[in-house]
Amino acid sequence: MNNSAVPEQISVVLVDDHGIFRSGLKADLDEGIEVVGEAGTVEQAIERITELRPDVVLLDVHLPGGRGGGGAEVLRGCSQLLNTTRFLALSVSDAAQDVVTVIRSGARGYVTKSISGPEISTAVRRVASGDAVFSPRLAGFVLDAFGSGAVQQVDEELDLLSDRELQVMRLIARGYSYKEVAKELFISVKTVESHVSNVLRKLQLSNRHELTRWAVDRRIL
Amino acid sequence: MRSETRLVAGVCGGVADHLGLAVGYIRLAFLFLTALGGIGIILYAWLWVFTPSAQESQADELRSAGTRRRSLAEELGLGNAASINAREVAEKLGSMREILIGAVLMILAVLALGQWLGWNIRWDLIWPGIGIVAGVLLAWLQIDGKQPANGSRQQRFAALIRLGVGLLLVIGGLLALISGTVATTDLIGGIWAALAIFAGAVVVLLPWGTRLWRDFLAERTSRQAAAQRAEFAAHLHDSVLQTLAVIQKRATDPAAVRALARSQERELRQWLYGDGQTGQDDVVAAIAAEAAQIEALMLREVDVVSVGSARGFAGQQALVQASREAMMNAAKHATGLISVFIECHAQSVEVFIRDRGTGFDAEQIPVDRLGVRESIIGRMQRAGGSARIRSGEEGTEVQLRMPHGTEGEEKP
Numbered sequence: 001m002n003n004s005a006v007p008e009q010i011s012v013v014l015v016d017d018h019g020i021f022r023s024g025l026k027a028d029l030d031e032g033i034e035v036v037g038e039a040g041t042v043e044q045a046i047e048r049i050t051e052l053r054p055d056v057v058l059l060d061v062h063l064p065g066g067r068g069g070g071g072a073e074v075l076r077g078c079s080q081l082l083n084t085t086r087f088l089a090l091s092v093s094d095a096a097q098d099v100v101t102v103i104r105s106g107a108r109g110y111v112t113k114s115i116s117g118p119e120i121s122t123a124v125r126r127v128a129s130g131d132a133v134f135s136p137r138l139a140g141f142v143l144d145a146f147g148s149g150a151v152q153q154v155d156e157e158l159d160l161l162s163d164r165e166l167q168v169m170r171l172i173a174r175g176y177s178y179k180e181v182a183k184e185l186f187i188s189v190k191t192v193e194s195h196v197s198n199v200l201r202k203l204q205l206s207n208r209h210e211l212t213r214w215a216v217d218r219r220i221l
Numbered sequence: 222m223r224s225e226t227r228l229v230a231g232v233c234g235g236v237a238d239h240l241g242l243a244v245g246y247i248r249l250a251f252l253f254l255t256a257l258g259g260i261g262i263i264l265y266a267w268l269w270v271f272t273p274s275a276q277e278s279q280a281d282e283l284r285s286a287g288t289r290r291r292s293l294a295e296e297l298g299l300g301n302a303a304s305i306n307a308r309e310v311a312e313k314l315g316s317m318r319e320i321l322i323g324a325v326l327m328i329l330a331v332l333a334l335g336q337w338l339g340w341n342i343r344w345d346l347i348w349p350g351i352g353i354v355a356g357v358l359l360a361w362l363q364i365d366g367k368q369p370a371n372g373s374r375q376q377r378f379a380a381l382i383r384l385g386v387g388l389l390l391v392i393g394g395l396l397a398l399i400s401g402t403v404a405t406t407d408l409i410g411g412i413w414a415a416l417a418i419f420a421g422a423v424v425v426l427l428p429w430g431t432r433l434w435r436d437f438l439a440e441r442t443s444r445q446a447a448a449q450r451a452e453f454a455a456h457l458h459d460s461v462l463q464t465l466a467v468i469q470k471r472a473t474d475p476a477a478v479r480a481l482a483r484s485q486e487r488e489l490r491q492w493l494y495g496d497g498q499t500g501q502d503d504v505v506a507a508i509a510a511e512a513a514q515i516e517a518l519m520l521r522e523v524d525v526v527s528v529g530s531a532r533g534f535a536g537q538q539a540l541v542q543a544s545r546e547a548m549m550n551a552a553k554h555a556t557g558l559i560s561v562f563i564e565c566h567a568q569s570v571e572v573f574i575r576d577r578g579t580g581f582d583a584e585q586i587p588v589d590r591l592g593v594r595e596s597i598i599g600r601m602q603r604a605g606g607s608a609r610i611r612s613g614e615e616g617t618e619v620q621l622r623m624p625h626g627t628e629g630e631e632k633p
Contacts, residue, residue: 137526140526140527140562143528144528173526173528174573174618175524175573176575
């Protein structure tokens with residue numbers, strides 16, 4: 001995760017099939033964030049993103065078009081851009097299936113559509129600088145998937161969350177902001193960010209038995 | 222249309238309904254016509270083929286009604302009218318059918334007696350006639366019966382056999398009738414000619430037939446889609462449109478609008494994605510239900526995140542009530558989002574309720590204020606759990622912990 005400096009002006013493409021929601025979201029974003037393009041379907045989104053190469057894509061999980069894969073299909077279609085363009089998933093469904101699918105396809109974070117204006121701008125900035133954005137609910141899914149019990153020792157790095165990562169996830173699930181988590185654990189915000197990024201990487205790459213079983217139980221994979 | 226309460230195909234009942242006469246008279250009339258050289262039977266068959274059964278015409282009506290929603294009265298009337306009648310009459314009809322068969326046998330016996338007495342009975346006409354009527358009955362009765370489109374293989378096999386036997390009886394009867402007047406060699410030649418004509422007709426009409434069949438299938442699937450759309454439309458009308466109307470009326474009250482939108486969202490989400498797997502006795506479901514209630518009551522946002530599930534442990538009731546009290550306090554005294562996090566471990570269940578208020582000092586709660594001291598801390602301790610309250614400038618967090626008993630714990 002190359003933590004490149006946050007650009008002055010962040011270019012954003014909005015991908016959502018509801019015009020009303022797109023215009024509302026555009027009004028919510030602050031001046032530092034410029035909406036350079038919008039798309040309403042899977043094909044449109046892939047085309048616009050490849051053409052415009054924005055810093056951040058705000059991606060709805062449910063999209064018409066394509067082969068019915070929604071946001072995850074857009075991510076697969078843009079897989080060669082994942083190093084330069086960051087994807088932040090927006091969802092109204094909150095279903096574990098939708099969220100985990102887009103995260104595992106490469107999205108850098110997930111927030112619910114009811115998120116407030118300042119919060120979404122912060123989230124866009126954070127994603128643009130290469131960090132991960134976790135909502136309380138996503139943290140809950142992670143804890144559920146990796147098991148919230150204490151870990152004795154980290155033998156397979158990808159498959160287990162460290163004690164510290166578990167603590168961070170638990171605090172985020174309790175509704176703490178990154179700053180509050182940092183204060184609570186007596187660490188810097190940067191450290192919190194790196195813990196969260198690590199968790200995201202593990203969630204994306206892990207083939208852990210428990211994760212698979214968890215997913216199968218919920219009919220995700 | 223044909224009547225639902227029937228001996229054979231409900232034709233007499235249908236005619237009786239139509240003319241406003243008693244069924245018995247119509248049946249007698251048909252029997253009389255039958256005695257006049259069999260016209261009754263032909264008329265009966267003709268009516269059978271060309272008038273729809275009660276069920277079919279009901280289905281037709283439903284289809285043409287389309288997406289229009291039925292009133293409750295109509296809805297009630299639909300199912301009941303047929304089923305009550307059917308059940309009452311079914312037993313009576315069963316015995317009537319036996320009597321009918323008995324009557325036919327009686328007539329045959331009388332005819333046999335007549336032959337013995339020296340009447341000239343044309344048995345070579347009667348037997349094929351009976352065979353044809355029996356075959357037609359056998360084949361046609363199935364069409365009227367309940368048609369399970371996806372019935373078991375056994376059922377379909379039985380239906381095929383009945384159809385085949387019916388066909389054999391009819392063809393055999395017809396051949397027997399003809400063989401009285403035509404020589405056997407001519408008959409065999411005729412059969413070959415008939416087969417050739419039949420084959421030619423099949424070749425010409427086959428593509429047409431398959432297209433009709435495909436059209437029929439397409440229409441059926443579109444009908445199912447329409448039914449589903451109608452269900453969606455009905456639901457959206459009942460819930461979402463009503464809520465939108467209320468929201469427009471209360472547009473000046475942001476808190477109310479927010480709460481309405483939120484509760485509608487919750488309901489719609491439940492309807493769309495609701496899995497119904499977690500029972501209400503689950504601690505997570507119980508606390509989520511309390512949160513929903515507080516949301517509706519206090520017009521506040523409560524965000525519930527949970528890990529794992531647990532049910533049926535000793536202090537569950539106390540834990541849920543203490544959670545409710547803590548959420549209530551947060552809704553009353555603090556502003557902003559209320560975050561609830563429920564974590565079910567193997568040994569205990571923890572609940573965190575956090576608000577973004579200005580906070581208060583837990584030590585300085587007046588003794589007479591029962592809210593926090595009694596309803597949260599006291600309640601948890603009495604049930605064997607513990608409660609901690611942390612309060613600061615960034616809000617207050619109530620931490621509840623209830624150890625699991627050994628009984629009935631469950632963690633997925």
